[in-house]
Amino acid sequence: PSPDQQPVNAPGLTCRLVCVLPSLLSSDCLTANIVKSHRETCQYRVEELQALRWKVFSREEVLAYQSKSVEEMWQRCAYRLTDSIQYVVEFAKRIDGFLELSQNDQIVLLKGGSLEVVLVRMCRSFNPDNGTVFFEGKYGGTEVFKSLGCNDLIASIFEFSQSLCALHLSEQEVALFTAVVLLNPERAWLQDKEKVARLHSHVDVAFKNTLQRSHRDTVLSKLSQKTLQLKSLCSLHIDRLRSFLELRPLLAHSLFPPLYHELFTDSPDAPLE
Numbered sequence: 001p002s003p004d005q006q007p008v009n010a011p012g013l014t015c016r017l018v019c020v021l022p023s024l025l026s027s028d029c030l031t032a033n034i035v036k037s038h039r040e041t042c043q044y045r046v047e048e049l050q051a052l053r054w055k056v057f058s059r060e061e062v063l064a065y066q067s068k069s070v071e072e073m074w075q076r077c078a079y080r081l082t083d084s085i086q087y088v089v090e091f092a093k094r095i096d097g098f099l100e101l102s103q104n105d106q107i108v109l110l111k112g113g114s115l116e117v118v119l120v121r122m123c124r125s126f127n128p129d130n131g132t133v134f135f136e137g138k139y140g141g142t143e144v145f146k147s148l149g150c151n152d153l154i155a156s157i158f159e160f161s162q163s164l165c166a167l168h169l170s171e172q173e174v175a176l177f178t179a180v181v182l183l184n185p186e187r188a189w190l191q192d193k194e195k196v197a198r199l200h201s202h203v204d205v206a207f208k209n210t211l212q213r214s215h216r217d218t219v220l221s222k223l224s225q226k227t228l229q230l231k232s233l234c235s236l237h238i239d240r241l242r243s244f245l246e247l248r249p250l251l252a253h254s255l256f257p258p259l260y261h262e263l264f265t266d267s268p269d270a271p272l273e
């Protein structure tokens with residue numbers, strides 16, 4: 001309301017509105033930016049993934065996967081993961097404020113959070129009705145990944161997807177949750193932690209506003225548990241990957257894409273583009 005129109009008897013209300021309004025506007029703009037960035041940078045649309053749920057691997061196809069070598073199966077997954085992570089890098093770059101962070105902090109956030117974002121995005125390609133995930137064109141259960149030799153990690157990943165699906169997150173909620181996961185100011189080695197914390201809190205407020213408007217506040221507390229599970233999943237991944245690589249020190253460099261090395265091993269080579 002312009003000054004001459006404002007009701008004389010409610011200066012406090014008008015002032016509060018004027019004070020709150022810009023942050024609501026900016027939080028809605030940030031929400032719109034994050035949801036748009038998410039839609040533009042997922043590999044598959046959720047409608048496509050749901051339409052393909054009937055395409056399940058046959059017994060023969062599962063056996064074929066199980067007869068592959070450990071190396072070949074890790075290589076296939078590593079390439080798919082590297083591919084997905086490149087989409088996550090693009091998602092991050094489109095979030096308002098991310099490119100204003102220092103190059104170092106952009107890389108620190110992506111090294112620490114890209115796998116977590118991929119694991120959240122995975123719930124979109126997971127079918128909770130039969131516990132299968134979309135992989136190389138069809139849906140398969142944990143048995144498809146048997147030759148990886150890390151059944152506990154695979155089982156935990158499937159359980160995580162199953163529990164995330166139980167929250168029935170909308171695309172908007174997945175978008176905002178992955179942005180919150182990515183912009184984590186607690187990542188080690190951040191140069192300007194305060195700047196990341198400000199960006200994180202803007203996204204957090206936008207997420208909370210969105211959830212409150214759709215009466216989904218209960219989801220927030222459940223999602224904070226999910227971030228703890230993500231952390232343990234990722235350390236389990238590094239743990240299994242390290243033991244896999246220790247057995248094959250020479251093979252590793254030829255087996256995995258450079259970006260995979262840059263993100264998941266302490267090797268100094270292959271700068272993150």
Ligand SMILES: N#Cc1cc2c(cc1C(F)(C(F)(F)F)C(F)(F)F)CC[C@H]1N(C(=O)[C@H]3CC[C@H](C(=O)O)CC3)CC[C@@]21S(=O)(=O)c1ccc(F)cc1
Nearest residue numbers: 042043044077078080081084118121122125135145154237
């Ligand atoms: N190398 C790998 C690797 C690769 C992947 C995951 C885990 C690992 C590990 F490492 C782990 F967990 F340790 F990191 C594992 F399990 F292999 F060890 C989970 C996310 C998966 N993923 C997806 O689900 C994408 C997410 C984005 C989505 C989109 O954008 O639309 C498309 C589908 C990308 C790679 C992929 S995968 O498809 O190879 C896959 C592998 C194992 C599994 F049990 C289920 C799936």
